[in-house]
Amino acid sequence: MSNVEIITTIIQQFPYALAGSMIAGLLCAFLGVYVVSKRVVFVSATLTEVAVAGVAFANLVGGLHPTVGSVLLTSLAVLLFARLLRSTAVPSDAILGISYIVALTIRILMMQKTSGAEVAEVESILKGDMLLVTPAHVTIMAVTAAIILLIHLVFFRQFLFVSMDAETARTQGIRSGLWEFVFYLTLAVAVSTAVRIVGDLFVFGFLVIPSTAAMLAAKRVGRIFLTAAVFGALPPILGLFLAFKFDFPAGPATVASAVVLLLPWVVQKR
Amino acid sequence: MTETPIIEFQQVSLGYGGRTIVRDVSLSLFPNDFLGIVGPNGSGKTTVLRALLGTLSPRKGEIRRAAANGVPPTIGYVPQRDSLELVLPLTVRDVVMMGRYASVRPLRRFTAADRRIADEAMAHVDIGNLAGLSYRDLSGGQRQRTLIARALAAQPDILVLDEPTNGMDLSSRTAILEIIRHLHEHDGLTVVMVTHLLSDVANYVNRIALVEQGTVRLGAVDEILSSDRLSAIYQMPVHVSEVHGVTVIVPEPDDE
Structure with missing residues (x-):
């Protein structure tokens, strides 16, 4: 298949995979700026794993939409983190490490008890098989992204102030605890929605890689968020192309594309 | 001072979880006051500071806030520099x-x-x-x-600074303290400064709140920062003297 034929095939036969992954990439990269700047990369890794466990949980229980199961479990995790991470008795990375392992264990145990067809869905998430994306998936992803981005745009100053200096923000009447919770809740919903479309590797990768590249490429805070969004939306195009060209799984191919995009900035900064 | 306090602690106890850190604190902050909060590491200075900022609710007692116009005072908070995510x-x-x-x-x-x-x-x-x-x-x-x-x-009605000179060289430290003094003396700002550097408070503030062993002792600078009291608190000989009009607080050298 020639390059032109690959591009035509992607556009004509897999427009939803392309659109869904671009929206997911954009949303994850935007939120990733906070994930990286707040130094909570491991929180996002744990939430991604919890989101996959949520899909497995929904499949096992039955009658529960996988995205709903995923959102429920990640939201519960956010509530638990909000409480547990304040504790000084146990280091926060130990709490996150335990949560990660628990989510992984739940997923494996539930998959063992789930029927073959539903196991296939979880396995496709783990492989990052984006080509099965449906119009309904894209609609859910687009609406979720629009709502989350709107919240972050309207309350940009609150999120920024709290991420930099929560204590001072609180003295100015900005409810730091509330905004921290809203941030993690929007992150949980974004991760849960995206993970079903693009897989866990893509979600975690796009929470970290494009935002890091944007921080190296742009010098002003507003531009970093814009650049991250663009850097998040573009790699899926190259990733899908490479997946077709070399018969790679689409998720890992897209993450590899994002890394390629990051490299020039890293080299330039050195 | 006969004015109405802008912040008043009335028999306040403060703490976290099941633990009380300081008890029965009664403290008033007046317009154009310059209060230093001092004490050994871990004594509860930050706990008192958080209550003052309104980010920690008292377990017991009451904290009243009223600026000159009757509304709660606006606080301008200067946190420790290394607490910011950069x-x-x-x-x-x-x-x-x-x-x-x-x-x-x-x-x-x-x-x-x-x-x-x-x-x-x-x-x-x-x-x-x-x-x-x-x-x-x-x-x-x-x-x-x-x-x-x-x-x-x-x-702000009140400027609250947490360890503003921590980790600074002599000239930067002096410059920052002079800025704070200027804001207090020329702009009439009420200032609260938390520090473990006793010489800073001794030469700049009007009154001192000494946080120690779960209590807060309030008084004039020379009353609180006496050699005997500081020696007892820090469990080592501490010497308080005046050099060219400047109060200097140093540990006494060990003769051995």
Whole structure:
């Protein structure tokens, strides 16, 4: 298949995979700026794993939409983190490490008890098989992204102030605890929605890689968020192309594309 | 002082979880006061500070707040410099404008008045020329001035500073203390300064709140910072003397 034929095939036969992954990439990269700047990369890794466990949980229980199961479990995790991470008795990375392992264990145990067809869905998430994306998936992803981005745009100053200096923000009447919770809740919903479309590797990768590249490429805070969004939306195009060209799984191919995009900035900064 | 206090602790006990850190604190802060909060490490200075800021509720007792016009006083808070997350490249102006966030509605732009207030705050601490620089690239003294400007941009009734001179060289430290003195004496700002550097408070504040062994003792500088009291608190001989009109507090040398 020639390059032109690959591009035509992607556009004509897999427009939803392309659109869904671009929206997911954009949303994850935007939120990733906070994930990286707040130094909570491991929180996002744990939430991604919890989101996959949520899909497995929904499949096992039955009658529960996988995205709903995923959102429920990640939201519960956010509530638990909000409480547990304040504790000084146990280091926060130990709490996150335990949560990660628990989510992984739940997923494996539930998959063992789930029927073959539903196991296939979880396995496709783990492989990052984006080509099965449906119009309904894209609609859910687009609406979720629009709502989350709107919240972050309207309350940009609150999120920024709290991420930099929560204590001072609180003295100015900005409810730091509330905004921290809203941030993690929007992150949980974004991760849960995206993970079903693009897989866990893509979600975690796009929470970290494009935002890091944007921080190296742009010098002003507003531009970093814009650049991250663009850097998040573009790699899926190259990733899908490479997946077709070399018969790679689409998720890992897209993450590899994002890394390629990051490299020039890293080299330039050195 | 016969004025009405702008913040008044009435038999306040403070703590976290199941643990009480300080008990029965009665403390009044008056307009144009300059209060130093001192005490050994781990004595509860930060706990008292949080209650003062309104970010920690008392377990017992009451904290009353009323500025001259009857509304709760606005607090301009200057946190410890190393408590800020500095991954994003915020400029000095970005940081100072944060002092105006509470007065700007979501999605609204800053008004000309907001920008003027921020400019005046920067000029006040002599960092107008640094406005476009990245905050994280500044020296400790410049960062401290930026955080003071941010606090001033909130147009506070009370300026609260947490360890403002910690980790600074002599000239930066003196410059920051002189800025704080100027804000108090010339601008009439009420100032609360938390520090473990006793010489800083001894030469600048009007009154001292000494946090020690779960209690807060309030008094004049010479009354609280006596050699006997400090020697007992720090469990080592401490010498308080005056050199060229400046109070110096040092540990007494070991004869052996």
